[in-house]
Amino acid sequence: MSVDPNKIPKITLSTGDQVPCIGMGTFGSDRFTPEEVSGAVAGAIRAGYRMFDCAACYGNEKEIGEVFQAAFEEGAVERKDLCIMTKVWNDMHRDVEKSCRQSIADLKCDYIDIFFIHWPFPNYHAPFCDVDSRNPDSRPFSVEEFMDTYRQCEALVDKGLIRHIGISNMTIPKLEAVIDKFRIRPVVCESEFHPCFQQQEIFDYLVAHDIQPIGYMPLGSPKRPERDIEEGDIADMELPEMKAIAQAHGVHPAIVCLKWAVQRGQIPIPFSIHEKNYISNLESTITEPLTEEEMNIIASLEKNNRLVKGQVFLWPGAKDWHDLWDEDGVIVK
Numbered sequence: 001m002s003v004d005p006n007k008i009p010k011i012t013l014s015t016g017d018q019v020p021c022i023g024m025g026t027f028g029s030d031r032f033t034p035e036e037v038s039g040a041v042a043g044a045i046r047a048g049y050r051m052f053d054c055a056a057c058y059g060n061e062k063e064i065g066e067v068f069q070a071a072f073e074e075g076a077v078e079r080k081d082l083c084i085m086t087k088v089w090n091d092m093h094r095d096v097e098k099s100c101r102q103s104i105a106d107l108k109c110d111y112i113d114i115f116f117i118h119w120p121f122p123n124y125h126a127p128f129c130d131v132d133s134r135n136p137d138s139r140p141f142s143v144e145e146f147m148d149t150y151r152q153c154e155a156l157v158d159k160g161l162i163r164h165i166g167i168s169n170m171t172i173p174k175l176e177a178v179i180d181k182f183r184i185r186p187v188v189c190e191s192e193f194h195p196c197f198q199q200q201e202i203f204d205y206l207v208a209h210d211i212q213p214i215g216y217m218p219l220g221s222p223k224r225p226e227r228d229i230e231e232g233d234i235a236d237m238e239l240p241e242m243k244a245i246a247q248a249h250g251v252h253p254a255i256v257c258l259k260w261a262v263q264r265g266q267i268p269i270p271f272s273i274h275e276k277n278y279i280s281n282l283e284s285t286i287t288e289p290l291t292e293e294e295m296n297i298i299a300s301l302e303k304n305n306r307l308v309k310g311q312v313f314l315w316p317g318a319k320d321w322h323d324l325w326d327e328d329g330v331i332v333k
């Protein structure tokens with residue numbers, strides 16, 4: 001079972017480069033070993049995926065790199081046909097080139113297609129730390145610190161180590177504070193986008209500024225880490241409206257989430273190590289689209305249900321996770 005990659009619709013970035021309208025996530029969390037995730041990446045390349053969302057902090061770039069290398073050597077795919085994305089983690093904001101070179105070495109890919117600043121501040125937390133723990137070194141967003149990190153990314157473009165810069169987990173106030181300062185503009189912004197958390201304002205802002213939105217947790221991440229689960233969270237795929245639309249198309253609600261994402265204009269990056277799931281996710285982009293009425297029904301399912309709250313990045317003195325997201329339209333300090 002595979003999909004001809006040429007049949008997957010393409011998105012044109014502000015630079016004119018084209019990328020697939022769907023990618024594959026690679027965050028195995030604590031549920032899957034690096035080998036299980038890299039095994040899925042190998043299968044996904046065979047299945048027709050050409051875009052992969054990696055990150056230094058996912059702890060599996062070496063294993064994924066073995067898979068890329070084998071695919072290049074076997075001739076399964078050429079380097080130029082893959083869009084490999086990775087991200088600098090918060091503890092490397094002062095040493096971005098080192099992080100980038102490490103990712104390139106681990107991913108065995110010569111250069112990175114899209115290199116993200118994973119979070120817009122250097123606040124670091126140890127993996128699997130308690131959600132209520134506060135790192136005494138954490139601090140609010142700073143334009144100077146962010147731009148220092150961003151300038152290092154621009155230097156990576158100059159050196160040919162990365163092709164494009166991406167930003168992630170931004171808010172409109174933070175974007176407004178830096179949007180005029182870029183020498184090389186970001187081409188994409190990765191944010192949480194799913195039917196119950198559509199973030200219409202930031203979506204529109206990105207589109208208006210020619211920054212392509214990429215949607216993480218496009219299915220509402222039903223098996224996300226404990227720290228990101230709160231009482232009252234809504235399961236997108238369990239909503240009766242989603243189930244009804246899925247039934248009308250004879251598909252799983254996951255497929256409805258992905259069709260909605262692509263038709264709305266964001267690039268979803270769903271994750272699964274299960275072949276049946278990741279293949280049907282890819283196929284969702286070439287099968288019957290949702291009707292306008294179905295798109296409108298999903299538009300009405302917005303519930304402001306942010307799943308990644310980011311509590312672990314709070315600084316001493318911060319009230320709660322809402323402080324990270326500048327909900328009143330100003331950067332919370």
Ligand SMILES: NC(=O)c1ccc[n+]([C@@H]2O[C@H](COP(=O)([O-])OP(=O)(O)OC[C@H]3O[C@@H](n4cnc5c(N)ncnc54)[C@H](OP(=O)(O)O)[C@@H]3O)[C@@H](O)[C@H]2O)c1
Nearest residue numbers: 025026027053216217218219220221223254270271272277
């Ligand atoms: N930039 C950031 O800060 C950031 C933050 C979070 C995530 N991300 C990226 O976004 C990616 C996706 O997020 P995510 O993995 O948390 O959430 P997700 O893709 O919304 O959901 C993944 C879950 O959906 C299930 N699933 C996948 N395809 C399915 C299908 N066709 N039918 C039924 N169930 C299906 C999987 O179950 P099974 O395991 O049973 O298949 C898995 O539990 C990550 O891997 C990562 O690359 C980025």
